[in-house]
Amino acid sequence: MATGSLLIVATKVTQAANDKEQLVPMIQKLQALPKELGRAQRILVDSGNLSQANVESCEAAKIEPLIAVERSGHHASWKQRFAAAAKSSPDSATPLQKMAHRLKTPRGRKLYALRKQTPEPVFGIIKSVMGYRQCLLRGLENVKGEWNLVTMSWNIKRMFAMQPC
Secondary structure (H helix, E strand, O other), X not given: OOOOOOOOOOOOOOOOOOOOOOHHHHHHHHHHOOHHHOOOOEEEXXXXXXXXXXXXXXXXXXXXXXXXXXXXXXXXOHHXXXXXXXXXXXXXXXXXXXXXXXXXXXXXXXXXXXXXXXXXXXXXXXXXXXXXXOOOOOOHHHHHHHHXXXXXXXXXXXXXXXXXX
C-alpha cells in the first residue's frame, strides 16, 4: 500500500498461519511492477514479519525495512517521546540489529507511525463502509479473485476521491 495515496499496489492471499514467509513474495511483486510507477523505498510491516531473512531480503532489494521488533505499547510517556536519538549501532551489528536501532530513532518512529494511518484505515473502510467482512466464495483461487476485485474497487474509489475538483 502506498503511504501517500492509500492505493493498494500489490495483494496476496495465502492459507499460511502467519506472515513470516509472505514478505519476500510481496517484495517480488513490488519489483515486478512497471518502473514508471516508481520503486518502493521502504517497507513498513508488523512484528509478524520479523526475521533476519526478511530484513536481509529487503536490504538485498534495496528497500529500507521497518519491521516492528516487538509489540509497542500505546501512549508513550513524554520522556520516551522526546528522548534523544539513540547512539548509532556498531559496524559489527547485524542487519536486524541495525533496523531495530533505526526504529528507535525519531525518524524511524515517525516513519513506522505511518502504519497507523495507511493500512489500518483502508482495511477499516473496506470492512465497515464497503461491507466486505468475509469471503463469499470458497476455494483459494476464488478467494484470490474476490480479494483482487475488492482491492480494485477500493483503488477506483480512492482514485476518484484523489481527483482535483
